[in-house]
Amino acid sequence: MPVTELPGDQPPVTEAVTTVRPARRPTPFTALLTRLHFYAGVLVAPFLLVAALTGLAYTITPQLDRALYGDQLTVADVGGQPRPLADQVTAARVAHPDGSIAAVTPGIGERTTEVVFSQPDLGDRQHTVYVDPYTGEVTGQLTTWFGSTPVTTWLDDLHRNLHLGEVGRHYSEIAASWLWVLVLGGLILWWRRRTTSRPTAKHLLVPDLTVREGVRRTRGWHATTGVWLAVGLLFLSATGLTWSRYAGANFGAGLDALRAGTPAISTALDGTPPATGGGEHQHGDTPGGTVDDPGTYDTVLATARGAGLAGPVEISPAAEPGTAWTVTQVDNTWPVAKDRIAVDPAAGTVTARSDFADWPLLAQLSSLGIQAHMGLLFGPVNQILLAALALGLLCVVVWGYRMWWQRRPTRTDHRAPLGTAPTRGGVRGLPWWALLAGVPVTVAVGWALPWFGGTLLAFLVVDVTLGAVARRRRVVPVSPAPAGR
Known part of the structure; x- marks a missing residue:
């Protein structure tokens, strides 16, 4: 008789199948951005380190x-x-x-x-x-x-040019020109990495402390700290560029073209300059040669107070004979007071006026941004925020270099003191429309920010050169076959 096997006599044997998901290859854009972030971080970070240290020292100047x-x-x-x-x-x-x-x-x-x-x-x-x-x-x-x-x-001077004059100003402009690129690039890379499997705000803002010590934990601190500091660092980059040597000049030219710069105040007088005869207290000449009568300062100050210029003011004598004196409010703490008037010292009348509220919006924002960058706009709170940004940037830079060291090869047969750069080839993989749009934008930004454009071009030249050398080393010449075979 045939033996009938009952279902319960023997348990079914099942074979566990483990599906190994292949590592996701980065998109060409991600690969390009990763390589740019790496090179910029390694080569520009020293400038950022110096800028953060000198900026941190500058934050305590009111107390000093x-x-x-x-x-x-x-x-x-x-x-x-x-x-x-x-x-x-x-x-x-x-x-x-x-x-x-x-x-x-x-x-x-x-x-x-x-x-x-x-x-x-x-x-x-x-x-x-x-x-x-x-x-x-x-x-x-x-x-x-x-x-x-x-x-x-x-x-x-230490913060702006390291006491090296005009030559030293290049360092701070390089730092400001690349800071926004590093911040935005880091945000994109971290967002792409974290939202792949954990699309929550918590995992973007808090490092994963469950991972063991190593590059992943360091990357978590590096990236999440950068996220918290992003708005402040972008602000420092933008305001720092406004008074840099080359980018600042382009920024000023752009404001002038848009008629959005700080408006000038006319000091022209219709009448003749006041007499400078004897009998007055004469103690020297102003830059324009007008005799300086100390009593005129009281007249000009009284006129300014009557015109509504309260708080601290700065009185500037006429720049040249036959022109008006100027009085400017110099309260740089929020809410700022920066109105200006021109005063005829002989008649004690206001001849021209420029109120801060009437300035173009870009001029107002530029002025307020500079005061905030210097730690003046919000008093001690402003100083504390700047100090926190400087300390945070120092940590981000140190963690970035630590990641570079942690990624080094440690095998006995293939040791290296530092990690290798991310794989090249991102540009070749970009679609044509990305190149068509990206190249003109990059050129335009490089023109507006000359030190960004110049250093980016240098990065590309070095990278292409290193790539060509590496390819030549990988080419192994084929020896001809022996005769008779």
Whole structure:
């Protein structure tokens, strides 16, 4: 009889089949962006490292000024009405008889009055005499740069040009020109990596601490910190470029072409210049040659206050005979006060006015951006945010180099001190329409940001050269077959 096998007599044998998903190859765009991010990170990161360190030092300049120059910048006793500006200017002139008065900033509250003198031997620097507005006594004298104290000027030069003059300015422009590229490129790469399997905001903003120590954990800290800092770093890049040497010049030209730059204020007077005869207190000439009468400062200040210019102001004498004086609000803390007027000192009337609210929007944003970049716009909060950005950028750079080291080959037969660059070939894989749109855009950006365009071209030349050398090394010549075979 045939043996019938019941279903329950023997359990069915099943073979586990494990499906191994092949590693997903990056798209040509991702491959190109990865290689660009790698090379820019390796070669430009030193500039960013220096910019972050010097910027971090600059954030504490208000505290340094108070600690080092508190006796000159502030008064010990605030009380009573300030003395006439004529007396304060006279005291400053007696203390410093050389040069010509370029500007006077009347003291308010605990701030001393600043009388700024121009001197040919100081170049772009000025000599500032500080006067107690309540007693008329000189509290000190410093060599300044656009109102900045020596220590602030020193740190500002360190951040802008490393004390190397015009040559040193290239470093900061390279850093600002590439920072936005690195930030945007890093965001795209991290988003593509994380949203493949975990499309949640948490995994974009928080590093995965469950992975073991290694390049994956370092990449998580590097990328998520960059995400948190992205808006601030893009802001620093944009505002830093506005006063760089080449990109800044192009930015200014663009504002002028759009008629969106800071509007000029007319100082022309219809009448003749005031008489400069004897009997007046004459203590030197202004840059334009007009005789400096200390009493005129009180007249001009009273006119400015009557015109609504409250808070700290800067009074600038006429640049040349027959022109008006200017008064500018210099409150750079939010909400800023930056209105300007031109004053006829003889008649005590306002001849022209330029209010900050009437400036073009781009001019307003540019001015506010510069003040925020310098840590002035929001006071101590602004300083703390800038310091956090600088520290965060330092961490991102260090983690980037650490990843490069962690990716190094460690096999006994193939060791290397550093990791290899991502695979090339991304450009060849791009569709024609991407090249058609991308090349003109890249050229235009390179023209607007010359140091970005120049260094990008250098990267491409080096990369193509290294690729050609590598291909030649991989070519093995075929030996001819022996005769008779």
